Amino acid sequence: MPTNNTRYYLGFNLIPGLGPARLARLIEQCGSLEAAWYADELALVMAGLDKRTSAALCAGRQRIDLDHELERVHQAGVSLLSIDDPAYPHLLRNIPAAPPLIYVRGSVEFQNTWTVAVVGTRSPTSYGREVAQRLSYDLAQQGVTVVSGLAIGVDSVAHQAALEAQGRTLAVLGSGVDLPYPERNRDLAARISEHGALISDYPLSTRPVATNFPARNRLISGLSLATLVIEAGERSGALITVDFALEQGRDVFAVPGHIFSRQSIGTHRLIRDGASLATCAADILESLNLTTAAVQQEARSELPSDPTEAKLLDLLSYEPQAIDEIGRAMGMRAGEVAATLAVLELKGLVRQAGPMEYVRR
Structure with missing residues (x-):
């Protein structure tokens, strides 16, 4: 059952412009999450909220029925995990300005910390598809959860390979978990929710607009011990995920490609700048000290x-x-x-x- 804190986190999540940092200042100023929800104008000013955000919060409190919103989430078959919930993924909790609330469609069991993000171009070569399939399959077989973003290309191949290995995979969305994107991956999203989870920090019914995806990439790396890049062009969105991974103190791996391939410009640059070279799952498992992951996974069950x-x-x-x-x-x-x-x-x-x-x- 959701706690009172979950109710208020849900309410704050529906207020535009009130991100994790501002919410943290407001809670500190008011002394509790509940008090923050009912804060008066002076408290909002003392917490450093600008006029637009303060106005949005005051209007939202009048408009939002917290019990109704909780019921709406429940009816959608979605679970809520707030940052003070013991089930909240601890890898994600440890990143700077972690999302106070995430929406989960599927399993909320995140005790498995053997998670690796697999990202790359939306237009992989046949080589890139084969690499993504093989490495993701092998990682999943070894008890590693494969994390990606449900996009076409490398993301889709990674999710599908993990499912083929009868492993676990997480898809982090730049939309509400009730509106998985792209539409062509709706069936894949349904399979992922049965053998893993769809995750987002965006409210239900949030449309997949372009500005949502860089923030989505921050969660992909935040949920993962490491990020593996398979084919990324010079300006690939996968490189945004890498930047977040480095900020979060996570490992980065890159697969080398053909030196004349435009899809490998980004991955080769990562290797040149210090990313670990990966040619097989064992390279990643050994570097992360997960060579016994499968044995540990069985014992941990x-x-x-x-x-x-x-x-x-x-x-x-x-x-x-x-x-x-x-x-x-x-x-x-x-x-x-x-x-x-x-x-x-x-x-x-x-x-x-x-x-x-x-x-x-």
Whole structure:
């Protein structure tokens, strides 16, 4: 069930011009999300909102029926994840100015952090299509979730290959999740929602206008450990995704192409400027230390039934904690803690962040 916070995040998401940074300032000024929704004019000014945004919020509060909007989302078969929801993808949560609310059509299970974005030109060569198919298929077979943007070309091939491998794939949209674009990919979008998810931070019924897609690319990279570029021209939109990935501190891989191919100008430039060269899925898996991803994925499918494992997992966060500190909190000896952490690490639920320090995955 949506919480009150989800209601208010949904309301704010329907206010034009009120992005994550402005909303964060407003919440800080008012002390809570609910108070921010009902903020008076003085609080809006103190939060630094300009007149246009303040007017849009005041008008929106009068116009928007939050319960009706929640019901509309429910009737559309869409789930909402707010940034303070434990199910919100933690990779996305960690990017600067993460979207406060995302709309999800499909599975909302984002515990799998083995995600790789596969992007590229909308007009791939036969070589580019083959590369996108093979690498995406192999990544999905190894338990990696393939993330892309549902566009024609490399995006479509990547999604289809992941589905053929009976793997999981996420499509991030520059429109509402109820209006997947392009129309020729509606059937593909339906299959993705059954074996993964359609994701957007745009409200329902949002049309796919050109200005939405650069922001969409920010979510593609934000949901992913790394971005793989397969054929990108000199001004390809895939390079925008790369820029966001670098800003977010994520890895970038590029597949080399024919030196005379216009579709490979961008990828060759990425390699020249320091992107990791990728010729197969193993190059990516080894670089990201995911060579055991398939084994971990299978183990991880079984949530901890052991009460000690479950309690320890609840104790951990995304801030590194030393084994001694964990032991004191758990009332366990260091050796017992280390053994339990080893099991949880095999299941892909925790990882070692430093010498004798662990975090949740």
